Amino acid sequence: MSEAAIELQHVSKRFKRTVLKSNYVTLKDFLLRKRRVPKKGRYIEVLNDISLTVPRGKTIGIIGKNGSGKSTLLKLIAGIYRPDSGTIKVNGKLSSLIELGAGFHPEFTGRENVYINGILLGLTKQQIRERFDQIVRFAELEDFIDMPVRTYSSGMYMRLGFSVAVHVDPEILLIDEVLAVGDESFGHKCKEVIRQFRAAMKTIVMVTHDMSAVEKWCDEAIWLNKGEVADRGEPRRIIDRYRENVKEDEEKTFEAAHQVGTNLLGKRWGDRQIEITKVRLLTREGQEQSIYNLGETTIIEISYRVNEKPPQPVVFGVGIFTADNICCYGTNTDIEKIPISLSRNEGRVRFIIEENTLIEGTYFLDVAIHAEDGYPFDYLQHHTAFAIRSRVKDVGICRLPHSWEMDT
Amino acid sequence: MAVLKTLALDIRDLYRYRALIWTLVVKELKLRYRGSVLGFFWSFLNPLLLMAVYALVFSVYMRIQMEHYPVFMFCGLLPWIWFSASLLEGVNSIVGRGDLITKAFFPPQILPMVTLFSNLINFLLSLPILFIFLWASHVIPGWPLIVLPAILFAQFLFTLGLVLALSAMNVHFRDLTHILGNLLTLWFFVCPIIYPLKQIPERFRFLVDFNPMALLTLMYQDVFFYNRFPNIKVLGGLIALGIIVIVVGNAIFNTYRESFAEDI
Numbered sequence: 166m167s168e169a170a171i172e173l174q175h176v177s178k179r180f181k182r183t184v185l186k187s188n189y190v191t192l193k194d195f196l197l198r199k200r201r202v203p204k205k206g207r208y209i210e211v212l213n214d215i216s217l218t219v220p221r222g223k224t225i226g227i228i229g230k231n232g233s234g235k236s237t238l239l240k241l242i243a244g245i246y247r248p249d250s251g252t253i254k255v256n257g258k259l260s261s262l263i264e265l266g267a268g269f270h271p272e273f274t275g276r277e278n279v280y281i282n283g284i285l286l287g288l289t290k291q292q293i294r295e296r297f298d299q300i301v302r303f304a305e306l307e308d309f310i311d312m313p314v315r316t317y318s319s320g321m322y323m324r325l326g327f328s329v330a331v332h333v334d335p336e337i338l339l340i341d342e343v344l345a346v347g348d349e350s351f352g353h354k355c356k357e358v359i360r361q362f363r364a365a366m367k368t369i370v371m372v373t374h375d376m377s378a379v380e381k382w383c384d385e386a387i388w389l390n391k392g393e394v395a396d397r398g399e400p401r402r403i404i405d406r407y408r409e410n411v412k413e414d415e416e417k418t419f420e421a422a423h424q425v426g427t428n429l430l431g432k433r434w435g436d437r438q439i440e441i442t443k444v445r446l447l448t449r450e451g452q453e454q455s456i457y458n459l460g461e462t463t464i465i466e467i468s469y470r471v472n473e474k475p476p477q478p479v480v481f482g483v484g485i486f487t488a489d490n491i492c493c494y495g496t497n498t499d500i501e502k503i504p505i506s507l508s509r510n511e512g513r514v515r516f517i518i519e520e521n522t523l524i525e526g527t528y529f530l531d532v533a534i535h536a537e538d539g540y541p542f543d544y545l546q547h548h549t550a551f552a553i554r555s556r557v558k559d560v561g562i563c564r565l566p567h568s569w570e571m572d573t
Numbered sequence: 574m575a576v577l578k579t580l581a582l583d584i585r586d587l588y589r590y591r592a593l594i595w596t597l598v599v600k601e602l603k604l605r606y607r608g609s610v611l612g613f614f615w616s617f618l619n620p621l622l623l624m625a626v627y628a629l630v631f632s633v634y635m636r637i638q639m640e641h642y643p644v645f646m647f648c649g650l651l652p653w654i655w656f657s658a659s660l661l662e663g664v665n666s667i668v669g670r671g672d673l674i675t676k677a678f679f680p681p682q683i684l685p686m687v688t689l690f691s692n693l694i695n696f697l698l699s700l701p702i703l704f705i706f707l708w709a710s711h712v713i714p715g716w717p718l719i720v721l722p723a724i725l726f727a728q729f730l731f732t733l734g735l736v737l738a739l740s741a742m743n744v745h746f747r748d749l750t751h752i753l754g755n756l757l758t759l760w761f762f763v764c765p766i767i768y769p770l771k772q773i774p775e776r777f778r779f780l781v782d783f784n785p786m787a788l789l790t791l792m793y794q795d796v797f798f799y800n801r802f803p804n805i806k807v808l809g810g811l812i813a814l815g816i817i818v819i820v821v822g823n824a825i826f827n828t829y830r831e832s833f834a835e836d837i
Contacts, residue, residue: 180835244678245674245675245676245834246834246835247831263676264676267676267677268672268673270604272608277600277603280596285677286677289592290592
């Protein structure tokens with residue numbers, strides 16, 4: 166019993182590019198020897214030299230970004246794909262929750278589909294007959310089991326598929342992001358099943374984006390990155406490393422997309438008597454940043470140049486908008502009665518948000534310099550964007566300072 | 574040799590999955606007539622109506638001089654329907670069941686095989702009608718009928734080999750479906766199904782020897798209509814040919830098989 170439940174050695178998998186584009190060769194192409202894609206870029210490496218063992222009785226969580234090869238790995242283990250190189254050994258009866266309801270036909274009743282699906286998953290007719298009532302009860306479809314599956318809602322469909330799959334009584338269970346099947350009460354049942362599987366010392370491999378599930382259930386986490394095992398080990402540690410990496414990556418792409426100075430979607434208007442030369446988002450330490458944690462100090466720095474001395478007093482303003490263009494906050498130096506005197510031709514103005522309590526999300530920034538009567542010198546709409554990250558998933562626009570008091 | 578070894582493994586696999594094959598065959602048959610008023614009777618009615626059409630054209634309009642012509646034609650028509658329907662449905666059996674191929678693990682040979690089996694069952698179920706017709710026309714088949722299973726077996730092997738190769742190749746060359754449809758029409762008319770063998774001009778008659786379906790048709794006519802034993806050597810040859818076609822067909826199938834899940 167000490168042997169590994171699943172053993173992968175140097176497994177690589179690549180897809181033809183034509184496949185990814187879902188092209189196929191027609192006879193014409195074949196006869197004319199037309200090549201749609203030049204020979205070299207024809208393959209995409211999805212998994213690259215993966216070696217790993219899953220010990221019997223353990224629950225393993227596979228995490229990673231979309232496109233990192235998680236699902237492909239699971240399909241390889243399930244035997245749906247074959248590896249291009251390397252070997253995969255599976256010791257024990259395997260059932261997969263990769264695609265629920267394989268082979269369900271809409272014209273057949275739930276009952277008929279249970280039999281077809283069950284046999285497809287390796288049960289005998291006798292076994293299905295014995296477990297049939299249980300399967301139906303678990304799926305909560307007693308009243309609908311003799312109706313054609315096409316009349317089912319997608320939730321009912323998934324429930325039935327899930328129910329058959331778990332009643333196969335496998336030694337190894339593969340789960341791909343299906344824990345969120347159906348409504349809440351069914352969700353509890355699913356979790357209960359997984360708990361039972363764990364208690365029965367069965368091997369589970371799950372692919373999920375739900376980090377709390379990995380943390381709660383998995384003995385070990387495997388982090389896949391670009392087709393390679395980036396790290397594996399104790400879930401808490403791996404999740405932290407993964408999150409760190411995601412944040413870095415996001416920051417990079419975010420900054421590339423919203424580089425200070427590039428205009429987003431927004432417009433710019435005004436006669437540029439006074440011109441905004443630069444807008445920067447800074448941390449308290451003066452570092453440029455575009456992703457903040459909830460509560461972090463956020464500094465908006467506006468650099469300007471005076472091209473032509475205006476006759477009337479100057480006003481600096483900022484506005485923060487959500488992605489839905491709802492104004493979260495807007496103010497200017499005139500509203501707040503802050504006198505401005507431009508003694509130099511170039512300078513900087515800083516708007517300091519001591520504690521940024523906006524909730525998690527992406528925000529757009531308007532900055533403007535205008536005259537006291539509203540005449541615009543330079544108005545940058547949605548010029549810059551920033552994002553707030555938070556562990557608390559509260560809703561609304563901003564997190565009001567609060568506490569809870571209990572008298573329960 | 575490696576080809577034969579994988580063939581042996583494939584056969585073992587198929588045996589292990591026989592319950593699945595059977596379930597899918599039943600499903601296929603149920604599905605075919607589900608929702609139609611006459612339901613399963615269509616499997617009798619379809620060949621009957623087709624026979625009526627040919628009987629009208631050939632014995633009324635074109636006046637083929639032959640005793641019991643409609644029944645004669647029926648003897649060759651039914652096995653042909655089994656053959657052509659198996660190929661026409663089978664060629665799409667892999668492409669059409671992407672949902673199964675990409676979701677579950679099982680030997681994909683099952684799918685073309687299921688179309689072959691479901692059409693075989695259709696064929697067997699229509700045999701009673703044939704016998705009623707034969708009886709009504711006072712053409713009573715006798716002992717030669719004991720060879721029938723061997724003829725069925727030969728046709729089964731031949732068709733299976735073809736459908737394996739076609740279904741796999743169709744994943745990559747989807748023109749195959751259309752080519753096959755036309756090819757089968759031609760094939761149908763060069764087989765002595767709606768006309769007796771002697772209608773073929775003497776100098777072309779040797780072509781029949783190179784046409785397995787024509788040879789099979791003649792054998793069906795032998796046992797059903799003429800009440801005589803077919804040439805056992807030819808039958809043995811056909812079975813041998815069937816085995817060769819299966820070996821080749823399965824080898825072709827296996828070369829494409831790896832990429833099914835990705836190419837559908």
